[in-house]
Amino acid sequence: MPHSHLPTVPAPDEAPTDPAALRVTAARARVWLAAVLGPVLLLTLVGAWWLWPSAGARPPVLDTTGPGVTYTTGEITQVRPDATGMDQAAARLADGEVVDLHVPPEYVPEVVVGDRVRVAAMSTADVGDLTDVTVQPTLTTTYLFVDFERGPPMLLLAAVFAGLVVLVARWRGLAALVGMGAGLLVVGVFTLPALLQGRPAVPVALVTSVVIMYAVLYLAHGVSVRTSTALAGTLVGLVATAAIASWASGSAHLTGLSGEYALDLMSAAPEVRLRSVLLCGMVLAGLGVLNDVTITQASAVWELHAARPGSTWRELVGRGMRIGRDHIASTVYTIVFAYVGAALPLVLLVSLTDRGLLGVLSSGDIAEEVVRTLVGSIGLVLAIPVTTVLAAVLVRRSATGTTARPDDGHGDAHGDDPDGPTPGTRDTDRAHHPRSGEGAADADRAQVSS
Incomplete structure (x- = not known):
């Protein structure tokens, strides 16, 4: 039989065993991801440039004080619940x-000595002085309770949260906080001004979401094939969420007029399209949960491959989807009850009416929450299998230190982990799987290079 000099091509379910071949497939995986994610980022930046709000077209800032009104802070020194009129404190x-x-009656039970409050000082002139132009008006100042001063406890909670995140997650936690700040900056600098100027909702939501995901994922989890796989799955979920939200809002005739501040927003900024605000909110609302499930699913597949480096991609998909189904089951009801908790006063009010369950669910305010929940959940469910399949395909091509022997414990358990290997892992592996010779040295060098 003639001898063939053609290079051996691994079958689809076989991983290459030669370190050089492993490095080639790893490079191809990175090139494939760059070929997909690079144009997406470029298109997003072009979209941001096209949608960028004009500097001089912002609606005027609302004057919330009114003539003769100033705001200050104070501390309650006395409470007089039995006083006549409104001089209760x-x-x-x-x-x-x-x-x-002057404290409104509904707030009297909540006000106690020592509370920090916001106070409105209203200066008014006596009616008699106003009718006599020869007399300088005598100003009388009335002090009204506006709200509680919540800044200190909120700052304390934020400090405790940030401290715990950094303490537990260390540098990765700090990077996540930086990414969160960058995301909020994008919303403040781009999203809100764009919506105020009437830019189309779906492009604004997609540009915002993609920019935030690039920043958050790479800052929090590092630049790696694993993170890029999660990002690709997240992008698929975002596009699906935006498309379904656009269809559902039109089919369900959601106008955005049911919100508490809808009419105020229309009068203050006539250019704003309330349905656009609703659509953008639907996409952004599911962003955090979508990011959570995709990065977790990608990490799960990577760890499954590290535990059994010889697994085929079909086996990885099967095991990964078993984890994904549990994730879907837990995340869906998390989303549902998060919205129920946020809208609980509205749910209580609607429950007192004599309308049936379907009538209650299809009412304006409730329907918006129901559609928002369903849209976010559908995008989440679609993202999990997509991320799992991508991770199963790419993990076997990106783990440059993996050997193809199922019984060999030296898979690339940490080759794509931004945090690096767990201390002592490789020494422990060598103790359980002794190797010698040039092949072992090559495998060790490949493992270190990963």
Whole structure:
């Protein structure tokens, strides 16, 4: 039989065993991801340039004070619940002056001595002075309770949260906080001004989401094939979510007028399309959960491959989807009850009506929450199998230190982990799987290079 000099091509379910071949397939995996994610990023940046809000077209800033009204802070020094009228409290203002404070009846039970509150000082002139132009008006200042001062406890909670994230997750936690800040900056600088100027909702939502995901994922999890796989799955989920949200909002006749501030927003910024705000909110609402499931699913497949490096991609998909089904089951009801908790006062109010369950669910406010929940859940469910399949295909081509022997414990358990190997892992592996000779040295060098 004639001898063939053609290179051996591994079958689809076989992983290459030669370190040089492994490095070639790893490079191909990175090139494939770059060929997909690079143009997506470029298209996103072009979209951001096209949708970028004009500097001079922003609606005027609303004056929330009114003539003769100033805001200050104070501390409650006395509570008089039995007082007539509205003089139920006294407060020491920031300048040290103690004044009587008018407190609305619904807030009286909540106000106690020592509370920090926001106070509106309203200066009014006597009616008689206003009718006599020869007399300088005598101004009378009335102090009204506006709200509680919640800044200190909220800052404390934020500090505790950030401290715990950094303490537990260390540098990765710090990177996640930086990514979260970058995402909020994108929303403040681009998304809100674009919506205020009437830009189309779906492109604005997609540009915002893609930019945030690139920043958050790579900052929090590092630049790797694993992270890029999760990003690709997230992008598929985002596109599906945006498409379904666009169809559902039109089919269900969701106008965005049911919200508490809809009419105020229309009067303050006539260019705003309330349905656009609703659509953009649907896409952004599921962003965090979608990111969570895709990065977790990609990591699960990577760890499955590390445990059994000889697994075929079909086996990895099967095992990964078993994990994914559990993730779907837990995440879906998490989303549902998160929305129920956020809209609980509205749910209580609607439950008091004499309408049936279907009538309640199809009412404006409730329907928006139901559609938002279903749209986010559908995008999440679609992203999990896509991410699992991508991860199963790419992990076997990106793990440059993997050998193809099922019984060999030296898979690339950490080759694509931004945090690096767990201390002592490789020494422990060598103790359980002793090797010698040039082949072992080559495998070790390949493992270190990964």
